[in-house]
Amino acid sequence: MKKLLMAIAGSALLLTACGGEEEAGESGETVDTAAGEEVYTASCLSCHGDNMEGASGPALEGYTADEVLSAIEEGPGAMPANIVEGEDAQIVAAYVEDES
Ligand code: HEC
Known part of the structure; x- marks a missing residue:
């Protein structure tokens, strides 16, 4: 037993x-929308606004996932580079493409 x-x-x-x-x-x-929203809220919302309408950063409208990924890697202007990396970057890029 x-x-x-x-x-x-x-x-x-x-x-x-x-x-x-x-x-x-x-x-x-x-594409995990809930995870994308989580990363966006934690890492992007403060500069790009609650609904991507823009704040200290510009509104995120009509960007493709590739454009978002290169912005994350390069950190244009006052945006810090590599604020998120790896899978998180891909998840949030897909999220911005879908939601903007
Ligand atoms: C500290 C503030 C700040 C944070 C945090 C931030 N951004 Fe930005 N972002 C900016 C600013 C400022 C610009 C405009 C830069 C410029 O072109 O002068 C920008 C530009 C962009 C652009 C447009 C790039 C282009 O070439 O037109 C995208 C897309 C973007 N951000 C996505 C994101 C995403 C996704 C996140 C979260 C992972 C994020 N940003 C976090 C400040 C921020």
Whole structure:
């Protein structure tokens, strides 16, 4: 009986581990709007406004994800370069393209 319980506990652990990995893989492939909004709110909102209407930075209207990515990398004018990096940059770029 004890062995059986151990086996069940063991496979439950394995399942949990696999599920976590799958989720990470999926979030890289699909555009995650909620995550994009989170990054925008944390890193861009203070300069580009609540609804991308602009504040100390210009309004973000009609930018493609590629344009947003290069702005993030280059940091034009008073905008700091690489304020977000890697996956966060791609997520927020897709978000700005979709929402602006
Ligand atoms: C500290 C303030 C600040 C923050 C934070 C900031 N920006 Fe900017 N951003 C600016 C300013 C100022 C400009 C205008 C720069 C110029 O052309 O002189 C700008 C320009 C841009 C442009 C237009 C670039 C172009 O070539 O026309 C995009 C797109 C942009 N920002 C996206 C973002 C995104 C996405 C974030 C968050 C990851 C962000 N910005 C965070 C201040 C900021």
